[in-house]
Amino acid sequence: MTTRSLPVLAPPRRFGQTARTDAWWVQPAVTFTILASFVGYATWAAFQNAHYTFGPYLSPFYSPELFGDSPHAWFGPKPGWWPALLPFSPALLILPFPGLFRFTCYYYRGAYYKAFWADPVSCAVGEPRKSYWGERWLPLVLQNAHRFFLYVALIFILLLAWDAIKATQFEDGFGIGVGTLVLTANVVLLSGYTLGCHSLRHLVGGRKDQLSKHPVQSKCYEGCSKLNRNHMKWAWASLVSVAFSDLYVRMCAMGIWTDWRIF
Numbered sequence: 001m002t003t004r005s006l007p008v009l010a011p012p013r014r015f016g017q018t019a020r021t022d023a024w025w026v027q028p029a030v031t032f033t034i035l036a037s038f039v040g041y042a043t044w045a046a047f048q049n050a051h052y053t054f055g056p057y058l059s060p061f062y063s064p065e066l067f068g069d070s071p072h073a074w075f076g077p078k079p080g081w082w083p084a085l086l087p088f089s090p091a092l093l094i095l096p097f098p099g100l101f102r103f104t105c106y107y108y109r110g111a112y113y114k115a116f117w118a119d120p121v122s123c124a125v126g127e128p129r130k131s132y133w134g135e136r137w138l139p140l141v142l143q144n145a146h147r148f149f150l151y152v153a154l155i156f157i158l159l160l161a162w163d164a165i166k167a168t169q170f171e172d173g174f175g176i177g178v179g180t181l182v183l184t185a186n187v188v189l190l191s192g193y194t195l196g197c198h199s200l201r202h203l204v205g206g207r208k209d210q211l212s213k214h215p216v217q218s219k220c221y222e223g224c225s226k227l228n229r230n231h232m233k234w235a236w237a238s239l240v241s242v243a244f245s246d247l248y249v250r251m252c253a254m255g256i257w258t259d260w261r262i263f
Protein backbone atom coordinates (compact mmCIF):
# COMPACT_ATOMS: atom_id res chain seq x y z
CA MET A 1 0.00 0.00 0.00
CA THR A 2 1.42 3.40 -0.98
CA THR A 3 1.38 6.23 1.49
CA ARG A 4 1.26 9.92 0.66
CA SER A 5 2.16 12.75 2.93
CA LEU A 6 -0.20 15.69 3.11
CA PRO A 7 1.16 19.15 2.20
CA VAL A 8 2.28 21.16 5.20
CA LEU A 9 -0.05 24.06 5.91
CA ALA A 10 1.62 27.44 6.06
CA PRO A 11 1.53 29.08 9.52
CA PRO A 12 -0.90 32.01 9.86
CA ARG A 13 0.50 35.29 8.59
CA ARG A 14 1.18 38.24 10.85
CA PHE A 15 -0.83 41.41 10.23
CA GLY A 16 0.29 42.89 6.91
CA GLN A 17 2.55 39.93 6.09
CA THR A 18 2.22 38.77 2.49
CA ALA A 19 4.08 37.23 -0.40
CA ARG A 20 2.44 39.70 -2.77
CA THR A 21 4.83 42.02 -4.55
CA ASP A 22 2.24 44.43 -6.02
CA ALA A 23 1.07 47.67 -4.34
CA TRP A 24 -1.86 45.88 -2.63
CA TRP A 25 -2.20 48.63 -0.02
CA VAL A 26 -3.09 51.36 -2.56
CA GLN A 27 -6.72 50.27 -3.05
CA PRO A 28 -7.67 50.12 0.65
CA ALA A 29 -5.80 53.40 1.27
CA VAL A 30 -7.71 55.17 -1.53
CA THR A 31 -11.01 53.66 -0.32
CA PHE A 32 -10.29 54.82 3.22
CA THR A 33 -9.43 58.35 2.09
CA ILE A 34 -12.49 58.82 -0.13
CA LEU A 35 -15.02 57.25 2.25
CA ALA A 36 -13.65 59.08 5.30
CA SER A 37 -13.70 62.39 3.37
CA PHE A 38 -17.27 61.75 2.23
CA VAL A 39 -18.53 60.87 5.71
CA GLY A 40 -16.73 63.91 7.16
CA TYR A 41 -18.14 66.29 4.56
CA ALA A 42 -21.69 64.84 4.64
CA THR A 43 -21.81 65.04 8.46
CA TRP A 44 -20.58 68.64 8.43
CA ALA A 45 -23.04 69.61 5.67
CA ALA A 46 -25.97 67.90 7.40
CA PHE A 47 -25.46 69.91 10.59
CA GLN A 48 -25.20 73.27 8.79
CA ASN A 49 -28.97 73.80 8.31
CA ALA A 50 -28.05 76.61 5.91
CA HIS A 51 -27.07 77.23 2.28
CA TYR A 52 -28.83 74.10 1.02
CA THR A 53 -31.06 75.79 -1.54
CA PHE A 54 -30.37 78.22 -4.33
CA GLY A 55 -33.25 79.38 -6.53
CA PRO A 56 -35.00 76.22 -7.76
CA TYR A 57 -32.12 74.00 -6.60
CA LEU A 58 -32.25 71.83 -3.47
CA SER A 59 -29.22 69.94 -2.17
CA PRO A 60 -29.76 66.14 -2.33
CA PHE A 61 -28.52 65.94 1.29
CA TYR A 62 -31.65 67.89 2.28
CA SER A 63 -34.19 66.29 -0.02
CA PRO A 64 -36.97 65.73 0.76
CA GLU A 65 -37.04 68.75 3.07
CA LEU A 66 -39.81 67.69 5.44
CA PHE A 67 -39.49 70.67 7.78
CA GLY A 68 -37.36 73.72 7.16
CA ASP A 69 -37.18 77.37 6.28
CA SER A 70 -36.89 77.13 2.50
CA PRO A 71 -39.78 77.17 0.01
CA HIS A 72 -39.01 73.47 -0.66
CA ALA A 73 -40.23 72.42 2.83
CA TRP A 74 -43.21 70.07 2.70
CA PHE A 75 -44.69 70.75 6.14
CA GLY A 76 -43.39 74.24 6.98
CA PRO A 77 -40.69 75.36 9.42
CA LYS A 78 -39.09 73.45 12.28
CA PRO A 79 -41.92 71.90 14.33
CA GLY A 80 -42.62 73.12 17.86
CA TRP A 81 -42.29 69.59 19.27
CA TRP A 82 -38.63 69.33 18.23
CA PRO A 83 -36.59 68.85 21.48
CA ALA A 84 -34.74 72.07 22.32
CA LEU A 85 -31.62 70.16 23.29
CA LEU A 86 -31.31 68.47 19.88
CA PRO A 87 -29.73 70.36 16.99
CA PHE A 88 -32.19 70.75 14.13
CA SER A 89 -31.46 70.31 10.45
CA PRO A 90 -33.77 68.95 7.72
CA ALA A 91 -30.91 66.73 6.56
CA LEU A 92 -30.78 64.87 9.89
CA LEU A 93 -34.37 63.71 9.36
CA ILE A 94 -33.73 61.97 6.06
CA LEU A 95 -30.00 61.30 5.56
CA PRO A 96 -29.92 58.10 7.69
CA PHE A 97 -31.97 56.26 5.03
CA PRO A 98 -29.71 56.72 1.96
CA GLY A 99 -26.75 56.55 4.35
CA LEU A 100 -27.75 53.11 5.65
CA PHE A 101 -28.55 51.94 2.11
CA ARG A 102 -24.97 52.72 1.13
CA PHE A 103 -23.51 51.44 4.40
CA THR A 104 -25.16 48.02 3.95
CA CYS A 105 -24.41 47.76 0.19
CA TYR A 106 -22.71 44.46 -0.64
CA TYR A 107 -19.98 46.21 -2.61
CA TYR A 108 -19.22 48.85 0.03
CA ARG A 109 -19.13 46.20 2.75
CA GLY A 110 -16.31 44.45 0.92
CA ALA A 111 -14.53 47.76 0.41
CA TYR A 112 -14.76 49.21 3.91
CA TYR A 113 -14.21 45.92 5.73
CA LYS A 114 -10.80 45.98 4.04
CA ALA A 115 -10.10 49.70 4.28
CA PHE A 116 -11.35 50.43 7.82
CA TRP A 117 -11.30 47.13 9.69
CA ALA A 118 -8.51 45.38 7.79
CA ASP A 119 -10.74 42.29 7.75
CA PRO A 120 -8.75 41.30 5.69
CA VAL A 121 -6.82 44.36 4.58
CA SER A 122 -6.41 42.74 1.14
CA CYS A 123 -6.47 39.27 -0.41
CA ALA A 124 -3.62 37.02 0.79
CA VAL A 125 -2.43 39.62 3.32
CA GLY A 126 -2.22 38.82 7.04
CA GLU A 127 -5.11 39.99 9.24
CA PRO A 128 -4.89 41.73 12.62
CA ARG A 129 -7.18 39.17 14.30
CA LYS A 130 -7.52 35.40 14.26
CA SER A 131 -11.25 35.01 14.84
CA TYR A 132 -13.83 35.14 12.06
CA TRP A 133 -16.18 38.11 12.29
CA GLY A 134 -18.96 36.87 10.07
CA GLU A 135 -22.29 38.58 9.50
CA ARG A 136 -24.19 35.99 11.51
CA TRP A 137 -24.44 37.81 14.83
CA LEU A 138 -25.22 41.27 16.09
CA PRO A 139 -24.35 43.86 15.06
CA LEU A 140 -23.16 42.72 11.62
CA VAL A 141 -26.20 40.52 11.03
CA LEU A 142 -28.14 43.79 10.66
CA GLN A 143 -26.36 44.26 7.33
CA ASN A 144 -29.04 41.90 6.00
CA ALA A 145 -31.54 44.75 6.26
CA HIS A 146 -30.08 46.05 3.00
CA ARG A 147 -33.12 45.06 0.95
CA PHE A 148 -35.38 47.16 3.17
CA PHE A 149 -33.18 50.22 2.72
CA LEU A 150 -33.38 49.50 -1.02
CA TYR A 151 -37.15 50.10 -0.97
CA VAL A 152 -36.59 53.52 0.61
CA ALA A 153 -33.72 54.31 -1.77
CA LEU A 154 -36.01 53.70 -4.75
CA ILE A 155 -38.44 56.30 -3.37
CA PHE A 156 -35.54 58.72 -2.93
CA ILE A 157 -34.63 58.31 -6.61
CA LEU A 158 -38.14 59.44 -7.56
CA LEU A 159 -37.93 62.41 -5.19
CA LEU A 160 -34.53 63.47 -6.54
CA ALA A 161 -35.80 63.11 -10.11
CA TRP A 162 -38.66 65.46 -9.16
CA ASP A 163 -36.08 67.90 -7.72
CA ALA A 164 -34.18 67.80 -11.02
CA ILE A 165 -37.40 68.67 -12.87
CA LYS A 166 -38.09 71.49 -10.43
CA ALA A 167 -34.52 72.73 -11.02
CA THR A 168 -35.73 73.93 -14.44
CA GLN A 169 -38.36 76.23 -12.90
CA PHE A 170 -36.70 79.60 -12.39
CA GLU A 171 -38.46 82.80 -11.30
CA ASP A 172 -38.64 83.95 -14.93
CA GLY A 173 -39.91 80.57 -16.17
CA PHE A 174 -38.37 77.45 -17.66
CA GLY A 175 -34.60 77.38 -17.97
CA ILE A 176 -31.52 75.27 -17.61
CA GLY A 177 -28.58 76.29 -15.49
CA VAL A 178 -25.37 74.48 -14.67
CA GLY A 179 -27.04 73.52 -11.39
CA THR A 180 -29.88 71.85 -13.33
CA LEU A 181 -27.31 69.70 -15.12
CA VAL A 182 -25.48 68.90 -11.88
CA LEU A 183 -28.68 67.74 -10.14
CA THR A 184 -29.81 65.79 -13.22
CA ALA A 185 -26.45 64.03 -13.56
CA ASN A 186 -26.67 63.17 -9.88
CA VAL A 187 -30.05 61.44 -10.36
CA VAL A 188 -28.72 59.49 -13.34
CA LEU A 189 -25.69 58.28 -11.39
CA LEU A 190 -27.73 57.45 -8.28
CA SER A 191 -30.21 55.54 -10.46
CA GLY A 192 -27.39 53.57 -12.07
CA TYR A 193 -26.14 52.65 -8.61
CA THR A 194 -29.54 51.83 -7.08
CA LEU A 195 -31.00 49.95 -10.06
CA GLY A 196 -27.90 47.75 -10.23
CA CYS A 197 -28.27 46.72 -6.57
CA HIS A 198 -27.75 42.99 -5.90
CA SER A 199 -30.94 42.87 -3.82
CA LEU A 200 -32.99 44.48 -6.58
CA ARG A 201 -31.55 42.03 -9.10
CA HIS A 202 -32.72 39.17 -6.91
CA LEU A 203 -36.07 40.83 -6.42
CA VAL A 204 -36.81 41.32 -10.12
CA GLY A 205 -35.70 37.95 -11.38
CA GLY A 206 -33.39 36.04 -9.11
CA ARG A 207 -36.20 34.12 -7.43
CA LYS A 208 -37.55 32.60 -10.66
CA ASP A 209 -36.55 29.10 -11.76
CA GLN A 210 -37.41 29.76 -15.42
CA LEU A 211 -36.99 33.44 -16.01
CA SER A 212 -37.52 33.06 -19.75
CA LYS A 213 -41.20 32.34 -19.10
CA HIS A 214 -41.60 35.84 -17.67
CA PRO A 215 -40.59 38.25 -20.47
CA VAL A 216 -41.08 41.51 -18.54
CA GLN A 217 -39.17 40.28 -15.51
CA SER A 218 -36.55 38.82 -17.82
CA LYS A 219 -35.95 42.25 -19.44
CA CYS A 220 -35.80 43.96 -16.03
CA TYR A 221 -33.35 41.31 -14.82
CA GLU A 222 -31.15 41.85 -17.88
CA GLY A 223 -31.10 45.62 -17.34
CA CYS A 224 -30.39 45.21 -13.65
CA SER A 225 -27.61 42.71 -14.40
CA LYS A 226 -25.98 45.10 -16.88
CA LEU A 227 -25.83 47.84 -14.25
CA ASN A 228 -24.77 45.33 -11.62
CA ARG A 229 -21.67 44.37 -13.61
CA ASN A 230 -20.36 47.90 -13.01
CA HIS A 231 -21.85 48.33 -9.55
CA MET A 232 -18.51 49.44 -8.11
CA LYS A 233 -18.14 52.24 -10.69
CA TRP A 234 -21.70 53.44 -10.16
CA ALA A 235 -21.12 53.34 -6.40
CA TRP A 236 -18.10 55.65 -6.55
CA ALA A 237 -19.45 57.94 -9.27
CA SER A 238 -22.73 58.48 -7.41
CA LEU A 239 -20.91 59.03 -4.11
CA VAL A 240 -18.86 61.82 -5.66
CA SER A 241 -21.84 63.29 -7.52
CA VAL A 242 -24.10 63.50 -4.48
CA ALA A 243 -21.40 65.29 -2.47
CA PHE A 244 -20.59 67.58 -5.40
CA SER A 245 -24.28 68.44 -5.86
CA ASP A 246 -24.48 69.59 -2.25
CA LEU A 247 -21.23 71.52 -2.64
CA TYR A 248 -22.47 73.17 -5.84
CA VAL A 249 -25.74 74.38 -4.30
CA ARG A 250 -23.88 75.46 -1.14
CA MET A 251 -21.25 77.46 -3.02
CA CYS A 252 -23.91 79.19 -5.15
CA ALA A 253 -26.04 79.97 -2.07
CA MET A 254 -23.00 81.45 -0.32
CA GLY A 255 -22.25 83.62 -3.34
CA ILE A 256 -18.86 81.98 -3.93
CA TRP A 257 -19.74 80.31 -7.24
CA THR A 258 -21.93 81.73 -10.02
CA ASP A 259 -24.66 79.52 -11.46
CA TRP A 260 -24.48 80.10 -15.21
CA ARG A 261 -27.78 79.91 -17.07
CA ILE A 262 -27.41 77.95 -20.31
CA PHE A 263 -30.79 79.19 -21.51
Ligand code: FES
Pocket residue numbers: 101105106107108146193194196197198199200231
Ligand atom coordinates in the same frame (compact mmCIF):
# COMPACT_ATOMS: atom_id res chain seq x y z
FE1 FES B 1 -24.91 47.80 -3.56
FE2 FES B 1 -27.46 47.01 -3.07
S1 FES B 1 -25.70 45.82 -3.29
S2 FES B 1 -26.68 48.98 -3.46
